[in-house]
Amino acid sequence: MADRSEKFRMRLEQRKAEMERKKEERITQNESRGAIELFNKEFATEKQEIERLVEKSLEISKSDLLAHFDALALSMQKLKKHLSDSASFLPEFGIKTAQTQLDALDLVIREKRDVLMPKKKFAFKSRKKEAEKPVENEKTEKEEIQEEAACSVILLGSDDARILKFHNRDGETLTLEADDVSGKEVDLSQLNGCVVKIFGTPMAIRMHHISNSKVFSGPVATSVFLDNCTACSFVLACQQLRIHTTTDSRFFIHVSSRAIIEDCSQVGFAPYNWDYSGIERHFQECGLPSLNSEGNHWDCVDDFNWLSSSERSPNWYIVSQDKKTIKL
Structure with a gap:
């Protein structure tokens, strides 16, 4: 009789423990789902703001473009850090999706910067020859290029x-x-x-x-x-x-x-x-x-x-x- 009572008590405790475990799992899942939803909302909002600023690049004066693109780079840095900090609770598919969106936005920013702030190629100016000057005082084209390069x-x-x-x-x-x-x-x-x-x-x-x-x-x-x-x-x-x-x-x-x-x-x-x-x-x-x-x-x-x-x-x-x- 005592053995049956002990077995019954153990089953009750096991059932109670199992119910508590499932309850904690539901709470954890709800918390994780809430964290994911919050991340998605914040990520989308921050990404849209960066996209808005990229579109406004055409309205920025040349003197302010460098500061403008530096600010965009800083915003991208913060958004990427947000993704990195949230990786512990995000599903793998969610991480890859967000990373793909960031890569695409990075490319858009680089292309916009290249258009508005192109790197101009340096070209040496051709030297005008003056017939009246003695040839021995004139620099050859090679010498002039070497002097410029120095x-x-x-x-x-x-x-x-x-x-x-x-x-x-x-x-x-x-x-x-x-x-x-x-x-x-x-x-x-x-x-x-x-x-x-x-x-x-x-x-x-x-x-x-x-x-x-x-x-x-x-x-x-x-x-x-x-x-x-x-x-x-x-x-x-x-x-x-x-x-x-x-x-x-x-x-x-x-x-x-x-x-x-x-x-x-x-x-x-x-x-x-x-x-x-x-x-x-x-x-x-x-x-x-x-x-x-x-x-x-x-x-x-x-x-x-x-x-x-x-x-x-x-x-x-x-x-x-x-x-x-x-x-x-």
Whole structure:
């Protein structure tokens, strides 16, 4: 009799436990469903706002276009982070759908920027020959091109006098002084084995196809964007840092927002460590937190190819203490 009573009591407890488990599952499912619905609503609203701003790009004056597209990039960064933070409760199909929409919107923004802010090709002016001058005093076309190429700064276009460019250099030390870069955008591309030193406060920096090089920059007023870089070291201070398709490189950074990497591998991060006369004043001028403040998020990195919120992406790492210095 006692055994039957004990078995009956155990069955009741098991049934009660099973009912509690199912109840918790229903609550969890409802909470998850509510979280998914909230995400979808917020994501759609934020995406529509970005699309609205993209459509307004045609109404923006040329002088304000750079700031406009920087603001769009920041909005995209926040939206992508929202997706990354929500990956733990979103279904796989929902994540892929949102990522596809983000990729499409990224493409629309890039195309719009290329149309409204095209990169003008630099062309050497043909030299007019003057018959009255002795031939021996005239420079050959080859000499003139070599002399032009030796210039450290190339200005792009008339309205683009605010864009400074180093292009197609190998094994050179390239320098931009503070007076040169103030309020201007710097464009670096096709550099190999170079050392680049940018003093002062450029408005923005773009880098493409850099290899085996070192880039040092003073504080950047807005953003730094780079892609297709290999085996490089970058010392950068900026509001926003975006790194695409880059491998085997180190970043010594001072940033006021989380750095973003995409399609990258073996990229290391450490605190900004460049110093030169007047650098503190330059930080104040561009509105970045001072070097001694706690406003540096050098070790906060979002990898858009790694949506797990519980584990850090294997595509980036913290530079070890013995390698946190970089020599010019």
